[in-house]
Every structure is written in structure tokens, then in C-alpha cells.
Amino acid sequence: xxxxxxxxxxxxxxxxxxxxxxxxxxxxxxxxxxxxxxxxxxxxxxxxxxxxxxxxxxxxxxxxxxxxxxxxxxxxxxxxxxxxxxxxxxxxxxxxxxxxxxxxxxxxxxxxxxxxxxxxxxxxxxxxxxxxxxxxxxxxxxxxxxxxxxxxxxxxxxxxxxxxxxxxxxxxxxxxxxxxxxxxxxxxxxxxxxxxxxxxxxxxxxxxxxxxxxxxxxxxxxxxxxxxxxxxxxxxxxxxxxxxxxxxxxxxxxxxxxxxxxxxxxxxxxxxxxxxxxxxxxxxxxxxxxxxxxxxxxxxxxxxxxxxxxxxxxxxxxxxxxxxxxxxxxxxxxxxxxxxxxxxxxxxx
Amino acid sequence: xxxxxxxxxxxxxxxxxxxxxxxxxxxxxxxxxxxxxxxxxxxxxxxxxxxxxxxxxxxxxxxxxxxxxxxxxxxxxxxxxxxxxxxxxxxxxxxxxxxxxxxxxxxxxxxxxxxxxxxxxxxxxxxxxxxxxxxxxxxxxxxxxxxxxxxxxxxxxxxxxxxxxxxxxxxxxxxxxxxxxxxxxxxxxxxxxxxxxxxxxxxxxxxxxxxxxxxxxxxxxxxxxxxxxxxxxxxxxxxxxxxxxxxxxxxxxxxxxxxxxxxxxxxxxxxxxxxxxxxxxxxxxxxxxxxxxxxxxxxxxxxxxxxxxxxxxxxxxxxxxxxxxxx
Numbered sequence: 001x002x003x004x005x006x007x008x009x010x011x012x013x014x015x016x017x018x019x020x021x022x023x024x025x026x027x028x029x030x031x032x033x034x035x036x037x038x039x040x041x042x043x044x045x046x047x048x049x050x051x052x053x054x055x056x057x058x059x060x061x062x063x064x065x066x067x068x069x070x071x072x073x074x075x076x077x078x079x080x081x082x083x084x085x086x087x088x089x090x091x092x093x094x095x096x097x098x099x100x101x102x103x104x105x106x107x108x109x110x111x112x113x114x115x116x117x118x119x120x121x122x123x124x125x126x127x128x129x130x131x132x133x134x135x136x137x138x139x140x141x142x143x144x145x146x147x148x149x150x151x152x153x154x155x156x157x158x159x160x161x162x163x164x165x166x167x168x169x170x171x172x173x174x175x176x177x178x179x180x181x182x183x184x185x186x187x188x189x190x191x192x193x194x195x196x197x198x199x200x201x202x203x204x205x206x207x208x209x210x211x212x213x214x215x216x217x218x219x220x221x222x223x224x225x226x227x228x229x230x231x232x233x234x235x236x237x238x239x240x241x242x243x244x245x246x247x248x249x250x251x252x253x254x255x256x257x258x259x260x261x262x263x264x265x266x267x268x269x270x271x272x273x274x275x276x277x278x279x280x281x282x283x284x285x286x287x288x289x290x291x292x293x294x295x296x297x298x299x300x301x302x303x304x305x306x307x308x309x310x311x312x313x314x315x316x317x318x319x320x321x322x323x324x325x326x327x328x329x330x331x332x333x334x335x336x337x338x339x340x341x342x343x344x345x346x347x348x349x
Numbered sequence: 350x351x352x353x354x355x356x357x358x359x360x361x362x363x364x365x366x367x368x369x370x371x372x373x374x375x376x377x378x379x380x381x382x383x384x385x386x387x388x389x390x391x392x393x394x395x396x397x398x399x400x401x402x403x404x405x406x407x408x409x410x411x412x413x414x415x416x417x418x419x420x421x422x423x424x425x426x427x428x429x430x431x432x433x434x435x436x437x438x439x440x441x442x443x444x445x446x447x448x449x450x451x452x453x454x455x456x457x458x459x460x461x462x463x464x465x466x467x468x469x470x471x472x473x474x475x476x477x478x479x480x481x482x483x484x485x486x487x488x489x490x491x492x493x494x495x496x497x498x499x500x501x502x503x504x505x506x507x508x509x510x511x512x513x514x515x516x517x518x519x520x521x522x523x524x525x526x527x528x529x530x531x532x533x534x535x536x537x538x539x540x541x542x543x544x545x546x547x548x549x550x551x552x553x554x555x556x557x558x559x560x561x562x563x564x565x566x567x568x569x570x571x572x573x574x575x576x577x578x579x580x581x582x583x584x585x586x587x588x589x590x591x592x593x594x595x596x597x598x599x600x601x602x603x604x605x606x607x608x609x610x611x612x613x614x615x616x617x618x619x620x621x622x623x624x625x626x627x628x629x630x631x632x633x634x635x636x637x638x639x640x641x642x643x644x645x646x647x648x649x650x651x652x653x654x655x656x657x658x659x660x661x662x663x664x665x666x667x668x669x670x671x672x673x674x675x676x
Binding site for chain 1: 368369372373375376377380381383492493495496497498500501504505507508510511512518519610612613616617620621628631632635636643646647650651654655658
């Protein structure tokens with residue numbers, strides 16, 4: 001199976017991209033030049049920093065100028081002008097804000113420039129926060145939500161689908177009616193309602209993260225349960241299951257030891273194909289203000305500033321978090337499709 | 350004979366929706382009860398709502414009685430078609446929800462037509478030219494668009510619209526809409542539809558085009574296609590008369606699902622582009638704590654989904670003679 005997966009070039013790229021993303025957001029404290037909550041009110045809507053190499057015809061190591069806000073009397077708006085007085089070179093491994101990561105605290109950052117210049121690779125938002133840094137910190141929520149959600153939905157799906165498929169009869173009827181009823185309520189409206197009822201709760205960002213994951217799983221387990229049930233219906237008729245039954249194994253032992261493990265490859269495929277859906281749901285609900293609450297960052301709630309079209313028109317860099325969503329979703333799609341093709345012998349033509 | 354069987358099948362399916370509706374109403378009601386405390390408490394702190402309204406609502410919903418009784422009161426009202434009052438807009442939910450449903454249908458039907466009109470021919474066209482440079486470019490683009498969420502596309506188009514200044518930045522009507530002639534009104538709405546339809550439809554085109562292309566390629570590998578070619582039929586007849594017809598059949602189920610999602614499929618696009626539809630209404634209702642409205646929206650969305658699935662099954666049973674209805 002691994003060989004077949006590795007033969008899938010696209011899937012490998014997807015996997016590598018994902019590893020890179022998870023590494024970046026995992027080490028966000030170190031990689032990001034600024035912290036999640038760093039604000040510079042003077043830098044409200046500062047455009048992405050231009051990185052220069054040449055000054056007065058001479059070549060230098062990469063550097064930025066300080067960006068200063070000036071008020072344009074004629075057009076009646078504030079704009080940023082680069083102050084070409086001093087060069088601020090891009091430095092590797094600079095000292096900056098202090099942070100705690102796992103067991104040690106440090107103030108070392110992978111790269112940055114000295115204050116008062118700012119290195120805002122993707123510009124700044126309304127409060128003068130660095131969008132690039134916040135994409136990294138926000139990615140922790142956005143990328144983890146999908147993983148945690150499948151850690152919850154897979155056991156539920158296995159349990160319900162397994163019991164439903166193996167025992168059949170009225171248990172099956174009841175389980176499947178509940179699944180169908182849940183599926184008949186438009187998922188987005190159900191999510192909207194559940195998030196709408198809970199977004200006002202005053203809880204810590206960690207608690208909110210688990211609340212969000214919980215709600216997404218509550219709505220999302222049904223599809224998996226159906227897939228598992230279908231698989232179990234087939235597997236329970238196989239001869240080795242018959243043999244186990246003849247040897248006197250109890251139904252739960254057969255189900256958990258002999259039947260469900262056979263569905264593993266399907267579970268892996270459905271789970272990896274489901275993750276982008278969770279990422280999108282979280283982003284969408286955070287974007288409309290019902291998910292992750294500021295000042296905590298997530299890709300979705302960063303995009304909500306872009307919903308103000310007057311601000312968006314002049315500050316298109318507010319859309320960068322959306323690009324992060326697109327990249328992550330495509331990477332997961334590539335990996336999921338590759339896994340499916342590698343596991344599905346029928347598609348191997 | 351077939352007609353009679355169809356009718357019996359239809360009635361049986363329709364009947365089986367009843368327990369389903371009961372379960373759905375239980376879930377929806379349960380969700381609305383998740384609010385910490387009784388939601389009228391939150392309304393009481395809102396000065397713009399009169400105390401009499403709240404008292405009337407309290408009796409109507411039986412909030413002084415146990416939860417089970419509350420459910421039956423609510424469900425009874427629902428069966429009578431009484432969805433309650435909207436607290437925010439001070440009108441019965443029924444009158445409010447009608448126009449919203451209409452707006453949502455306008456948007457989603459326009460998107461549906463746009464997607465199917467473009468995706469089917471595109472899929473066929475690409476399947477016939479498999480491995481050509483264009484096929485590869487469009488396939489790569491499609492894969493990309495599968496990963497671009499509609500709400501992000503909506504934002505990008507919004508930026509483009511405001512930047513160029515020529516296109517409407519959201520909404521459904523221009524400021525002077527009421528003074529326009531009938532034709533002017535239609536044109537104005539079409540003009541406002543452009544961005545939401547593009548934002549909601551591009552992903553759909555990508556997905557459907559891939560399906561159509563894949564199905565047709567499968568069919569083109571079948572033996573009867575080889576037979577048709579061997580018979581000396583001209584290539585266009587082989588493709589359009591024989592292959593395409595069979596390749597489209599599986600997509601009918603898909604069309605049914607699209608009907609099912611008509612009311613909820615574009616909710617995010619509505620919200621980002623302030624299209625006054627059901628999705629926008631649901632969000633407003635939830636942030637404005639207008640629970641009667643939110644509950645009604647959820648129930649109607651679910652009803653539509655069930656009817657859509659039923660329609661899909663019927664369409665398929667009607668089109669595909671291999672399906673036995675009596676099973």
C-alpha cells in the first residue's frame with residue numbers, strides 16, 4: 001500500500017506540503033516574527049513590507065525601510081510611505097518578544113527586523129497586527145480542528161456503523177433513521193444554529209477550540225457511520241466471520257476483533273477526505289463571527305475583516321488567510337485522493 | 350402499469366417521510382433547547398421588545414410547562430402552519446420567510462443552471478479530447494477550484510467588484526429598484542446575480558465537469574461503443590447518440606441532490622455578498638436571538654432536503670428501467 005501511495009506523485013506532494021504546514025504552525029512562536037496578539041496601532045492596515053536589495057545603485061543584503069503613516073490631505077486618507085533614511089536589514093535568529101513553547105521559554109525568532117521598522121510579510125490588519133504571524137498562529141486552530149474532529153468522529157462512526165451493520169434488525173433501523181434525520185437537516189444550518197447558540201459563551205480559547213471540534217464532530221459523524229455500516233454488512237457474511245461464530249466467539253468480540261479492523265483502509269480514506277470539510281466549516285463559521293473569537297486568530301476569523309468591502313477594496317492583503325485555507329484544502333485533497341487510489345484496487349487500472 | 354407502480358412507490362416514499370420529519374423536528378427542537386436558560390430571559394433584557402409580547406410568547410410556547418409538553422405545543426403549532434412571531438421584525442415568521450425563500454431560490458436556481466449548462470458540455474468536450482493540452486490545463490484548474498471555498502471566491506470577486514467599480518458590491522437590487530420598469534427590474538437582478546453565481550458556481554463546475562468527463566471516458570471504453578464504431582457509425586453519432594446518453598444517466602441522482610440543496614447550498618455566498626436569502630436570514634436570526642425564525646429556517650431547509658431526495662429517487666426510477674420499485 002505504501003508503495004502504491006508513493007507512486008502517486010501528487011499525493012506525495014500533498015503530504016509533504018501538509019508536513020511543512022504542520023511544522024510551520026507547530027513552531028509558530030519561533031517562525032513568526034511577531035506574537036499572535038502583537039499590535040501596533042500606528043501600523044493599522046500597513047501594506048506588506050517591500051523587501052529591497054538595492055539602494056542608490058549599490059547591492060545590499062535584503063532590507064526593509066520603515067513604513068510611516070502620512071495623511072493625504074487631497075484624498076483624505078492615510079497612506080504609508082517608506083522612509084528611505086535608514087536601512088533595516090533582514091536578520092536571521094533575532095531577539096524579539098518572549099514566548100513559552102512546550103517546556104522552555106525563549107525570545108529567539110527565526111527572522112525579523114529591528115524596531116521601529118516592521119516586517120509585515122502579508123501586511124497588517126485594522127489593529128496593526130501582522131497578518132503573516134497570525135496566519136501561522138491561526139493555522140494551529142484551523143489545521144488542528146480537522147484532525148481532532150476525525151479523532152472524535154471515527155470512534156463514533158465505527159461504533160454506530162458497526163453495531164448497526166452487524167446486528168441489523170430494529171437496532172439498524174433505529175440507528176439509520178437517526179443518521180438519516182441528522183443528514184436531512186442542512187449541515188450548514190445545523191452548524192449555524194449550534195454555533196449561534198454557543199458563540200456568546202465566555203470561555204477560554206482552548207475550551208472554545210474543543211467546543212468547536214465537538215460541534216463539528218456531532219454534525220459530521222453520520223457519513224462515516226453509513227460507510228462503515230455498508231462495509232460491515234458485507235464483511236459479516238464472509239467465511240472467516242462464520243468460522244469465528246462457529247468457534248463460539250461473542251458478537252462484540254467478533255465485531256471489534258474481526259470485523260471492524262477490516263474496515264481500516266476505508267476509515268483512513270474517508271477520514272482524510274473529510275478533514276478539508278471540517279477545516280472549511282470552521283473557517284466559514286469563524287468568518288461570520290460564530291467560531292473562534294478574536295483576539296485569538298484563525299484563518300476564518302481573520303477573513304471576517306475582508307467582509308467589510310470598503311476596507312477590502314483598499315487593503316486586498318486581508319485576503320491572504322484565504323490563500324492559506326485554499327492551500328491546506330488542496331493539500332488534503334491531494335493526499336486523500338492518493339490514499340483512495342492506493343487502497344482501492346478497482347481504480348488501479 | 351408502470352404509471353401505477355410509480356404512483357404507489359411515490360406514495361410509500363411520501364408516507365415514510367413522516368417518521369423522518371418527526372425525528373428532524375425532535376432534533377431541531379432539542380437544538381433550540383440547548384440555549385443556556387430560557388431564551389425569553391435574553392429577550393427580556395432587550396428594551397425594544399414589549400413585555401406583553403414576551404408574556405404572550407411564554408404562554409404560546411408553554412414555557413411554564415415541562416419540556417415534553419413544550420415540544421408538543423411547538424410541533425402542534427408547526428402542523429397548523431404557525432411558526433410564531435419574529436421578535437426582530439415584529440411580523441409572523443411565515444410572511445418573512447416566504448420572500449427569503451424566493452430570493453434564495455432565485456440565486457440557487459441561477460447557479461444551478463449556470464453550473465450544468467457549462468459543466469456538461471465542458472466535460473464531454475474534454476473527454477473527447479483526453480490527454481490534449483487543453484484537457485490537462487482545464488483538469489488542473491478544476492482540481493484547484495475544488496479546493497477554493499465559495500466564501501473565499503465571493504470575497505475575491507467582491508474585491509474585484511469594488512476595485513473596478515462597475516459591478517455591484519453585494520445585495521440584490523440597486524437603490525432605485527422600485528422605479529424601474531419590469532424589464533429593468535429583471536435586468537437589475539440579473540446584474541446583481543453575476544458575482545454570487547460565479548462565486549457559488551465555479552467550484553460546482555469543477556466538480557461536475559470532472560464527473561461528466563470521467564463517466565464519458567468510462568462509457569467510451571465499453572464494448573457497445575466499439576460495436577457502434579465497428580458498424581461504421583460516424584464518430585459524432587457514436588459519441589452523442591450512444592455514449593453521452595449513458596454517461597449522463599448517473600448524473601441524474603446528482604441533480605436530485607442539487608434540488609435538495611437549493612435552499613441551503615449557497616448560504617455562505619449569500620452572507621458574504623449580502624444576498625437577502627434564507628442563509629442571511631438564519632445568521633441574522635441567530636445573532637439577533639430571533640429563535641422562532643431560526644428554528645423555522647432549519648425545519649424548512651430539512652423539508653426541502655427530504656423532498657429533493659425523493660424527487661431524485663423518482664427521477665432515477667423513471668429514467669432507469671433497471672431499477673425495480675417493488676423490492
